[in-house]
Amino acid sequence: MKTLFMLLLFCHVASTVKHSLKYVLTATSGVTNIPEFVGFGMVNEVQMGYCDSNSKNPEPKQDWMRDLLKDNPQHMEWYVQMCLSEQQFFSANLDDLKQRLNQTGGAHILQRMNGCEWDDETGEVIGFHQYGYDGEDFIVLDLQTLTWTAPRQQAFSTKLRWDADKASLEYEKHYFNHECPHWLKTYVHCGRSSLQRTDLPSVSLLQKTPSSPVSCHATGFYPDRAMMYWRKDGEEHHEDVDHGEILPNHDGSFQISVDLILSSVAPEDWRRYDCVFHLSGVEDDIVTKLDKAQIRTNWVSPSEFPAGVTGVVVGLLLLLALCIAGLFIWRRNNNGE
Incomplete structure (x- = not known):
């Protein structure tokens, strides 16, 4: 090895x-x-x-x-x-x-x-x-x-x-x-x-975009003798799951993530999944249900932009197009002299 x-x-x-x-x-x-x-x-x-x-x-x-x-x-x-x-x-x-x-x-x-x-x-x-x-x-x-x-x-x-x-x-x-x-x-x-102390983590569900995997993220736990996994119907689930490594935080605690790919999971089956965090020496696990309302994300769909913001973006794009067109015309005229 x-x-x-x-x-x-x-x-x-x-x-x-x-x-x-x-x-x-x-x-x-x-x-x-x-x-x-x-x-x-x-x-x-x-x-x-x-x-x-x-x-x-x-x-x-x-x-x-x-x-x-x-x-x-x-x-x-x-x-x-x-x-x-x-x-x-x-x-x-x-x-x-x-x-x-x-x-x-x-x-x-x-x-x-x-x-x-x-x-x-x-x-x-x-x-x-x-x-x-x-x-x-x-x-x-x-x-x-x-x-x-x-x-x-x-x-x-x-x-x-x-x-x-x-x-x-x-x-x-x-x-x-x-x-x-x-x-x-x-x-x-x-x-x-x-x-020999034990610190329990905060656990969150994270997702970059609606098509991205859902990441179950635990941070702030100690010691690092921990494991986290997804369950389906109460049984440990391995299909379409990506396990991350335990990583140190700047304060001496640790973090870990485990991702679940949702492309093959029907919306009505989400309730069958949960994420389990287990810390060695601690009897009770932390169980987090797969709930869309609990998922944290920074992604915003175009349809959710305010009308004013959309108008500004469109206006800037039109202005950029006019500038590019003007540049091409200027170069063509100069080349023709």
Whole structure:
């Protein structure tokens, strides 16, 4: 499966049962207008820290994280050292990859995603550690066998070298089984007031023109563990439906839309359809009936324009036609001289 290699502002939240601590580190070569190294730290997909090669020092992104680092200066120092050492590690490995693959120019991206998930009901902990290069998975650590897997042939030599480093593998095992879940539980406890809140959205029916699909749009919900779908006669409906992605709002909440194409729906059947929004951890769904009177649109038919407005438009069109005709006559007369 392809790995997404883009610098994103991660603001999503995992479920109320499973929690995650994730670090996404990215080094670039030949990419302008961004630092050569960028690192994000996320708890339940909410960005809690950031560092890059320009600013040098890590920057907490949540109030609870600022408080935690203020009370634990040793932990802050750990992040400072990690930010510096990872910059050096990524820079050296990116240069090595470019030489090994005979890539003398162009834009190249090396990225790592590592961390752990913790189920607070079962206590299960799952670690993950993987690298990607230029938009594809490159090498992945199997924590069960403590061996590296190379999805790409170009990574096979790296796999052999890293498999032979038994001390590093033992450190990885200890980190993902003990240190990572310890800090994840600490972060979840410190940030519980914001990480585990739920906000319901406002839901609207939107339509550009009478022939456009009707969009059921929900905005302002939190966390992003949500789904929305159309129903027909109480059953989930998939035909002529287009599902949108969950997108972040500027205030940290989320929005989503799901469109229903009405070309095959008879007017008398509209009452059979409704839109359902479900937020994880919330018992009651938000159900919105497909009702023409509730659809919001900016479209106005020509027949609905006021007579005065119509007259002005017609007058302007006639004036434009006269101007164009006059221009052609002027050019013809000048060409004839």
